[in-house]
Amino acid sequence: MQSDNPTAAILVIGDEILSGRTREGNAHYLSQVLNSIGVDLREVRIVGDDHDQITAAIRALDCSLGGAWDMLFTSGGIGPTHDDITADAVAAAFGVGIEINEEARRVMVERWQARGVEVTGNRLRMARIPLGAALIPNAHSAAPGFHIGNTYVMAGVPEVFRAMVEAVVPGLPTGRPSVSEALEVLRPESDVADELRAVADAFPDLSLGSYPFQSGQRYGTSLVIRGLDDKRVTDAMTLLRERLAL
Amino acid sequence: MQSDNPTAAILVIGDEILSGRTREGNAHYLSQVLNSIGVDLREVRIVGDDHDQITAAIRALDCSLGGAWDMLFTSGGIGPTHDDITADAVAAAFGVGIEINEEARRVMVERWQARGVEVTGNRLRMARIPLGAALIPNAHSAAPGFHIGNTYVMAGVPEVFRAMVEAVVPGLPTGRPSVSEALEVLRPESDVADELRAVADAFPDLSLGSYPFQSGQRYGTSLVIRGLDDKRVTDAMTLLRERLAL
Structure with a gap:
């Protein structure tokens, strides 16, 4: 799909994902949010609680450090325990120091004291x-995320991650959200x-995908046409229906 | 966690994952299979249907091409349509040609003819x-995956992916599966x-993780101890319980 939209990557951090203990869901959630504001998600990486891997991934993915994409969102590793090493790894990736942030301290102490x-x-x-x-403030927990370079560092706990995404989205550069139309046919993909x-050749500005599924003993295919322009997508779907004699 | 286990990465390929249309599940499934045979999954990447991104990721992840990990498993992009470009990208990454494989052709034609x-x-x-x-044969569909260098190329359709994983696992190098014990406490993580x-300092060979959860109005934490030696994990859990006065 041709697009001048800003691009993004997600970096998920946590041994519990790689061991299979936890099924990752934050990247899926954020992929939908980014799509809705016209930011093109181009890559997701999942690494463990490993300082060097986190640092290398940040440098590879954040364009402000010479990486590939306009923005980077991270999930996980900013809690209070010994295995929470994301903040230190981010500081190392950006070549800056790390210390108690007075604003963060004040907000956290106020909330804790209010709760005793x-x-x-x-x-x-x-x-x-x-x-x-x-x-990055959030309504759900006292501990903040943070934003440095083009990297947004957020918590792994899904409720907190979502609250931080909500806080971040209004300040992000945006593009044209893609629109899509889907058609299910009870024919195998190769058919x-x-x-x-x-249709893909006739509409090089659009992205056409096909996703096989099984319905009882029959093989079917979901055909999805995606693009930035409503009318182009509709025209392409009309041509596809004609071609398929539907 | 200290380990001499073989290492692995997973590369998931498909625009439909990055657009948020489809929630990825193959990597989660394979992470559990790899853990059960003592292969340490160290990294997952998700990229779109983009030739250069796929090629770069394979080179970065397969040690036989100078990449980081002992084995690489890919999911997606080996179907019959124009957006299925994984096989070509793999050939490019390995610097080899690509052509109709006679064994694959024979198997596929036989199955199709049997089904009319x-x-x-x-x-x-x-x-x-x-x-x-x-x-890589599979019981589910006629189209095979394949194995080149240390890279295993498999289908994205979950049923077919699983069938291919089953075909591949008996031939993989294996290590010691990790074992884990978990303890849930109704105290916040920072407590x-x-x-x-x-406990982490006393057992440097083990991996200790803490995962916050919310239960009604109370904050709780799952504490997980993981390692290769049953007895070490049990000893560490005993010490943790003592420390927590449980």
Whole structure:
């Protein structure tokens, strides 16, 4: 699909994903949010709680560090325990120091005191923020995410991740959301490949995908046409229906 | 976690994942299979139907091409339509040609003829295999995956992916499967961080993770200890319980 939309990557951090213990869902959620504001998600990476892997991935993915994409969103590893190493790895990737952020500390202490929770060193660990980063507030937990370069660092807990995404989205560069039309046919994929290719050739600005499914003993295919322009997508779907004699 | 286990990466290929249309599940499934045979999954990448991105990822991830991990498993993009470009990208990554594989052609034609399905050019497109690759049979569909270098190329359709994984697993190098014990406590993560860190320091060969959850109005934490040695994991859990006065 041709597009001048801003591009993005997601970096998911956590041993529990790679071990199979937890099924990742934050990237799927964010992919839909990004699509709705016209940001083209181009890559997702999942790595473990490993300092060097996290640092290398940030450098590879954030264009402000010479990486491939306009924006990078990370999920996971900013909690209070020893295996939460994302903030340190981000600081290392950007070549900046990391220390207790006074604004983060103030917000967190206020919330904890209101709830009668003791302020401990482990809790304050979550206020350690790379120098130069801006905080990402969230309604759900006291601990903030942060934003440095073109990287947005967010929590892995799904409710908190979503709250941080909501806080971040209004400030993001946006593009034209893609629109799509889908058609299900009860024919195997290889049966409709010629027609699909003919339409793809006639509409090089659109993305045409085919996704096989099984319905009882019959093989079917979902045909999806995606693009930035409503009318082009509709015209392409009309041509596809004609070609398929539907 | 210290381990001499073989390492692996997964590369998921498909625009439909990045657009948010489809929630990825093959990587989660394979992560559990790999864990069960003692292969350490170290990285997952998701890219679109983009030749250069696929090629670059294969080179970065397969150690036989100078990449980071012992084995690479790919999912998606080996069907019969114009957007199925994985086989060509794999051939390019390995610097080999690609042509109709006679064994693949024979198997596919036999199955189609048995089912009374016409043999078309689009169907035969699925028999195009990089030179030097070995086929991965599967019970579910006629079209094979293939294996070249240390890369295993499999279908994206979940049923077919699983059938191919089953065909591949008996031939993989294996290691010691990790074992884990979990403990749920109704205390927030920051409340148990000191105890967790103390146990982590005492058992540097193990991986200790903490995963917050919410239960009604209460915050809880799942504590997971993972390692290769049953007894070490049990000893660490005993120490953790002591530290937490449980």
